[in-house]
Amino acid sequence: MTMADTELTLALTTQLSEVARALFAAGDVSSTLQTVVDLATVTIEGCDYASVFVEHPAAIASDPLVARLDELQQRIGQGPCIDTLRSGQSVYVEDLAADPHWPQFGPEAAESGIRCLLVLPLSATGTFGVLNLAASFPAAYGATDRAKGVIFATLAELALTGAQTHEEEDRRADNLHQALVTRELIGRAEGILMERERITSTQAFDILRRASQHLNVKLKEVAEELVETGERPRTGPNDPARRGR
Amino acid sequence: MADGPRTGADAVLMHLRQTAAVPSGHEVVDGALRLVVALARATVGGADGASVSLHRHGRLLTVAATDRTVYEMDAGQYLTGQGPCLSASTEGRWFYSASLEDEVRWPAFVPRARGLGINAVLSNPLVTQDQPVGALNLYSRSPQAFTDADRRLAALIAAESSTVLSEAGITASDDRLALRLTHALQARQVIAQAQGVIMERHGIDPDAAYHHLLDFSRSSHLTLLRRAGDVVASSQHRRTVVGPVPDGAA
Amino acid sequence: MSAPADTVLDRARQNAGLSHGELYLRYFELGGMSSAFQVEAIVYELAEASPHDYDVLAHALNERFVELGGDHPVPYASEP
16 A cells, blocks of 8 residues: 555544544434535535435435525436435436436536536435535546545445434333333332232232233233222232132 | 432333344444444455454454454354454454464464464454453454554554444443343332332331331441342231231130 | 244234334333343243243233233233
């Protein structure tokens, strides 16, 4: 490896981890998308504007200029983003003014100030979005920039998956909080029965369980009733413990 | 209770992550690490393969590798309990073997590695909060493969990866924590049952019962859990009850 | 774990429309003391459950069935 290559690699590595750090720190899906857009223009030389489009949940972060380009593509039904979303392949358009692939989109885009476009798919188990890197000059991205774009898109995929996971985990944490509260309520109900009837926690659980079945209500409701009123729950018409009292 | 339910819920969440029934953030971190090994393999001169091992579920696991041979290299180390990857991930410093043919360390591991065609190995530790959590491993088919510059680059990549792991919240204590958390959750349940016993015995509400437990454990110098365990056990014993005359008696 | 043989508890879990994680949460809420990993092993009959543990799992499933408008189809270990 030449000295220049090594320096480039060092720079790339450092930048990579800075980007990774920022992306992981971003948090929820919309702030992650915003971070992706902000970092793209800083990390990738030649990139003047960036946008990220994610299908589910529908989310977008964009410079207004690029947003217009997306609208344009939706309106005329053709364009590199549409192609990438469908094919999962990245597209590099060196000069939108001169590219034969998009006879309608190309010139209009060039007119609005975007000459060069690099569109990268964001994929996990299928393409779930695109990253658009737009420049006001043609042929704005060299091989290194395009390589950085690919790495950047990979990190964005990871960060977005992470952000979605975080949101799910927040919901899960709330569920767990509630489950823990209920679990300890049931524990207290067991304790009451253990002391009252000189039984083990397993036997106490059985009583609560049978009552839940007999009364057709959730076990936690039986437990709550017992803790609040002190009244022993009925476990059936022939409740054995009631005999002889 | 003294440590609020929120802490308990976070603890439970981590417990569930460790026991892998709930998808964890591991996929995200593993993805980043796959990127790291690809980058390392591509940029460190002399490297024919790269892997990252992390301590997880109480063991060292390969979470990213550039090819099969590399998996087998790592597996050989886990099996024999020897090797630069293992050493780096436990001792927290780098290990380099320029020529496995002349290597005297790791006598059980070296023949296996040479059998796979590997002749030089470089392992750098991954460290978060000053504790090693794993290693970044580079392998070469040729001896003397890694120059000083290569080794510096490898160390840099490992250092940057450590930062990423820190940001993702991976710490050495996670693993030991899982076991402590299981015990903590079981302990909370015993304490809840003891609360119930005391509520019934003294006719008081849950908070008062909790304080009763706390006060007694303080004055007796027993841990709260120990006291709770004693209370629960005491509920099983018949005591002579002085009180109203039972039905049927004169 | 890889796809295992058909077991009573796993069939019930699937009929109840619960993922392993969701079943574990319900089991945990009822006071279950085993880990999620152990519960999954029990559901797949790769590990034996104590009668109590089995009943907590069975009740977690039965409560779900009641939510869906059914009865308590999963039998308990403590009822012969």
